[in-house]
Amino acid sequence: MTIKIGIVFNYLQLPDVSKFPFVINKRRDGVFIRKGLFVYTKSNEGFLIGIIEKIVLLNEYFSDALTIKAYNNNNNPNILKGLFPSDDFEFAIAIVKCLGIIKFKDDKEKEISKIQRMTYPASPGIEVYLVEEELLNKFLGFDIEHGLNVGQVKVSNFNAKISMDRLLNKHFSILAISGAGKSYLTSILIEELITRDSSFGTPAIILIDVHGEYSYLKDLIELKDKVKIQDISYFQIAVPNLNEYSFKKYQEQISNVQIRELAKYIKKLKKDDKKKGKYTLSDILDIIENESDGNKSTKQALIGWLSELDHLTLFGSQENPSLNKIIHKQEILIFNLQKEISIRKKQIIVDYICSRLFYLRRMNRIPPFLLIVEEAHQFCPEAAHSKAISKPIIEMIAREGRKFMACLCLISQRPKKLSTTALSQCNSKMVLNIKNPYDLKHLMDSSEAITQEYASMISSLGVGEMLLMGNAVNYPAFIDIRERKYKPQFEDNSLAQVCLKWQNK
Ligand SMILES: Nc1ncnc2c1ncn2[C@@H]1O[C@H](COP(=O)(O)OP(=O)(O)OP(=O)(O)O)[C@@H](O)[C@H]1O
Ligand SMILES: [Mg+2]
Structure with missing residues (x-):
């Protein structure tokens, strides 16, 4: 009508x-x-x-x-x-x-x-x-039948059903100040992806959960079969999957001479029939110590660097979890980093996960996936702000992932601190409230669609309101984000409520 x-x-x-x-x-x-x-x-x-x-x-x-x-x-x-x-x-x-x-x-x-x-x-x-609704959906490019329902288009109040293909085709980012609702929106996207009809086709999801905010998904009867939580205490990097340059990545100070020396030992261990391709860092350390030839000071330095890595208790003979077995279509694997304090250790973990996922995807040994990285500025910062072990691989997935259907979702409260290379590859953006003028300017620099006019609207958005722009829509649209269907047991506890419940153990 x-x-x-x-x-x-x-x-x-x-x-x-x-x-x-x-x-x-x-x-x-x-x-x-x-x-x-x-x-x-x-x-x-x-x-x-x-x-x-x-x-x-x-x-x-x-x-x-x-x-x-x-x-x-x-x-x-x-x-x-x-x-x-x-x-x-x-x-x-x-x-x-x-x-x-x-x-x-x-x-x-x-x-x-x-x-x-x-x-x-x-x-x-x-x-x-x-x-009318039908025309608006066509104009904005929403997918009424199979789309991800994130809420309603502002003022018009029609359902906003983002086309999954369009959203995941070219990476996306969720950006806003702390407390604006980034994680909340992410949980809605997860709900939509893992509960949609299996005949529609849905990728696997891997989530780097820095604060342990998503563990509640496992407690819900409706979702628990599709959710796996990986506690980081049991995380193990397979040393046989690493070459000498991976060690240099994790331990920057290793010199080129030492790398060449290390390559020799790794080659030897790989050929060792008794080991059957399974060896750990301590095996490498043993072989360096016991080998008679080679420069003594080079060997000593190597032992120093590798022992320090060994102390991180991240390296073993096998990978845990075994990524090529644990990743399935329309299921989510959550890496809970809540208990880990060391930023270096977190970056090594994220680097390994990303590298392996990208490799396995390129070899077509895992299904297409969506990798969600919370607090992305910690793992892929702009050079001016800090260095991070995991930055090159995240930037590589941002640049090349699309060709292999490896999609990236970067979540950050400080867009300015996030790598411009990675951010500019995130074609679709879900922008919630951002107040900081530097962050707004950075956003405007990384995306020509964000004009001064949009920037001022972004700074006045409330909780639960977002601007969706980029490849996912034909035209930027303001959306009222819906409430989540599945809620954690203890949601929205106020400070006072938590204080009342808290007791010394
Ligand atoms: N669409 C929404 N509807 C209702 N409540 C919401 C909505 N979005 C966010 N909230 C509420 O706002 C609060 C903050 O949300 P959230 O934890 O997602 O913020 P955040 O942007 O991830 O913050 P941080 O950067 O600190 O992680 C939560 O308590 C959540 O319940
Ligand atoms: Mg959050």
Whole structure:
């Protein structure tokens, strides 16, 4: 059903190519015309779609100072109102920002073939209509049947069902200040992905959970079969999977001479039939110590570096968990790093996970996956801020992952501290509230779609509101994020409640 809402007219040098004003019809059917609504009209070029940017209320009667004075002087304004129906003089004008001309594939106007830029203004006198749900979905590029339901498009209140293919095709990021709802939104995306119909096709999800916020997913009866939590205390890197350069990555100070020496020992161990390809760091240390030839000081230095690595208790003869066995389609594997304090250890773990996942995916030994990295600025920082062991591999997945269907989701509260290389590859962005002007500027630099106007809107978003932009949608859209279906048992405990419950153990 098409709902007529007004007529285009001339107002302050408008309409022009980018904007048109219309007089809003007085209505009694409860349709409330507000800022942010999507509307359309038929211009010379075709179907012109736009968004209401501003509403102005005008009343000729009150535009004259003398009238106001008379109105005020009268002791009982109701008498004057009765004599003169000033309400009838009021009318509302909406200013619409034009977004594009929709071209349909055929006359039935069912499928959009493309969205063009406007080159000619809307004509005064033509009708303006409200965009219906079906058309809005097509215009924004949502997937009504198989999409991920994250909430509702602001003001229009239609479901926002993001197309999974479009979102995961080119990586995405979730950015906002602390407490704006990044993790909450992530849990909604996880809900949608692991509970959608298996016939739709869904990748595996791997989540680097820095604060242990997602462990509750395992406690829910509806989800528990699809959720695996990997406590990091049992995490083990398979030493036979590492070459000499991996060690240099983990222990930067190892010199090139020492690397060459180390390569010799690794080769020897690999050939050792007794070991059957299974050896640990202590085996490498043993062989270095017992070998008679080789430069003594080089060997001593190597022993020093490798023993230090051994102390991290991360290295063993086999990988745990065994990544090529534990990753399945439409299931989530959560690495809980909550108990780990050492940032270096966390980076080594993340580096190993990412490297292995990318390798296994390239070899097609695991299904397409979505790798979600919480607090991504800790693992992939911009060079000016700090160095991180895991940065090169995350940047590599950001650059090349798409070709192998390895999708990345970077979550961060400090976009400025996040690697620009990685961030600029995150084509879709879910931006919640960001206040810091440096972070906003950095965002604007990394994505041309974020204009000054959007930046000021981003800084005034509330909890549960986001701006979705990039490859996932044809046009940036503001969305009210829905409530999550599956909740942790102890959600939203206030500080006072936690203090009351807390007891010395
Ligand atoms: N869409 C929403 N609806 C209702 N409550 C929400 C919504 N989004 C966030 N919240 C609430 O806001 C609070 C903070 O959310 P969340 O933990 O996701 O923030 P965050 O951005 O991940 O913060 P941090 O950067 O510190 O990790 C939570 O208590 C959550 O319940
Ligand atoms: Mg969080």
